[in-house]
Each structure stands twice: as C-alpha cells, then as structure tokens.
Amino acid sequence: MQIKNLKMDISAVSAQQYPTDNLAEIALLGRSNVGKSSLINTLVQRKKFARTSSTPGKTQTLNFYQVNEAFYLVDVPGYGYARVSKQQRAQFGQMIEEYLTTRSVLQGVIILVDGRHEPTADDVSMYQFVRYYQLPALIVATKMDKVKKNQWNKTVQTVTNTLNLNSTDQLQLFSALNKSGQSEVWHWISTRINNN
Structure with missing residues (x-):
C-alpha cells in the first residue's frame, strides 16, 4: 500500500475520546514488547512513527493512527505487563474490552505473538475473546x-495448535527487520477495510 498521508490522530482511554469520523479501524493486540x-x-514505512520502547507496558492508551485519510490502525495497550499494578491492569482490561466490544467501525484485529515461543x-485468552465476539482476526508471528x-x-504448527486457530482466521509470519510478511499483512488489512 502506498502511504500518502499519515498522522497520529488521537490517544484515547474511553469511548468518548474515540474518533467520530466513521472511518474503518483495524486494532493491533499483543503482549507488551511483542x-x-x-x-x-x-x-507505514516510517522508522519512528509509532514509538517503540524497551520498557513493556509503555503504551497505556488506545492510539489511533490515521492512514491515507481512509482508515485507522489502532495500537492497543499490551497485555501481560508484569510491572503494572493490578489496579492499572484491570483498568487496561476494561478499556480494551470496551473498545473491542462496542466499536462498530472495527473491521478486524491483528493479534501479535512472539514467533520464537509458544503463545x-x-x-x-485474547484469541478466544476475539473469537467469542466474532471479530475477524489475523495472527502475526513476529x-x-x-x-x-x-x-x-x-512455528506455524505450534501457533496454530496452541491457539486452536479456526479455519477462517489466518496466520502470517513476520519480521520487522527484513520486512518479510509485510505485503501479506497489508493485503489482509486492505481486504477488511474495503469490505467496510
């Protein structure tokens, strides 16, 4: 996909702060540091557009990145953050659940798992949650x-078996370092947002 226009639009912690322009959204879910x-x-072919951190649990808001004025990639706070208090963890859980279960423009989710290890x-739990709410999912092994x-x-076998991946959801192997899997992920996103 050619990126012509890109902006970090909104950081939200509740539904009142979500974008109101009705553009399609694709959410990215995964453990901290995945x-x-x-x-x-x-x-999006930008080195430091979304901030990477060596500290797990750094993303504490839903970050809406607007792409080509056409749709949003939504960076959801990572789960499994060990250094976050139980209270904060519960708040994050509530925020994520509210977003995933109430957002009508959400067209699909990308769940990232670490390709080096078993999920x-x-x-x-996250994949089961997403399946329960019948959200189309792409699993990306990073x-x-x-x-x-x-x-x-x-890796394919381990991830498929551990998650009990259903026949409609896809698995894609990915590397940010050598860009392998990039075009396949874009293809999945394009299919979802164009069906909107």
Whole structure:
C-alpha cells in the first residue's frame, strides 16, 4: 500500500475520546514488547512513527493512527505487563474490552505473538475473546528473523495448535527487520477495510 498521508490522530482511554469520523479501524493486540509499534512502523514505512520502547507496558492508551485519510490502525495497550499494578491492569482490561466490544467501525484485529515461543496463556485468552465476539482476526508471528528458516513450519504448527486457530482466521509470519510478511499483512488489512 502506498502511504500518502499519515498522522497520529488521537490517544484515547474511553469511548468518548474515540474518533467520530466513521472511518474503518483495524486494532493491533499483543503482549507488551511483542512488536506492535515495529509492525506499525514497518507497514507505514516510517522508522519512528509509532514509538517503540524497551520498557513493556509503555503504551497505556488506545492510539489511533490515521492512514491515507481512509482508515485507522489502532495500537492497543499490551497485555501481560508484569510491572503494572493490578489496579492499572484491570483498568487496561476494561478499556480494551470496551473498545473491542462496542466499536462498530472495527473491521478486524491483528493479534501479535512472539514467533520464537509458544503463545502464552494471555495470547490464548485474547484469541478466544476475539473469537467469542466474532471479530475477524489475523495472527502475526513476529521476530521471525530470529527463527531459523527450517523451523518456520514448526512455528506455524505450534501457533496454530496452541491457539486452536479456526479455519477462517489466518496466520502470517513476520519480521520487522527484513520486512518479510509485510505485503501479506497489508493485503489482509486492505481486504477488511474495503469490505467496510
């Protein structure tokens, strides 16, 4: 996809702060430090557009990135953040749940998992949640440059089995470093927003 126009539009913590322009939205979900910002930066071809951090749990708001004045990529706070208080964790959970269950312009979600490891219990719970609400999902296994090529099939098998991936949701292997999987992710996003 050619990026002509890009802006960080809104940081929101509740429904009253969401954009009101009715553009389609694609949400990015995943554990803290799984590479959501890196995926966004790779997709929009900007090195530091979405801020990456070595500190897990840094994103504490829903960040709406407007692309080509046509749709939003929504960076959702990471789950599984160990250094965040239980109270904050509950608030994040509430904020994420409110967004995922009430947002009518949400056309699909991208769930990021670390391709080097088996998906965590949090990853499984998030995928089950998304399936329960019948949100179209793309699973993206990140950091695949750190996995040997001859192990990629094993990654596919492990992620598919652990998440109990259904036949309609897709899995895509991805690396921000060498951009592999970038065009496939864009294709999935384009299909979702053009069906809007």
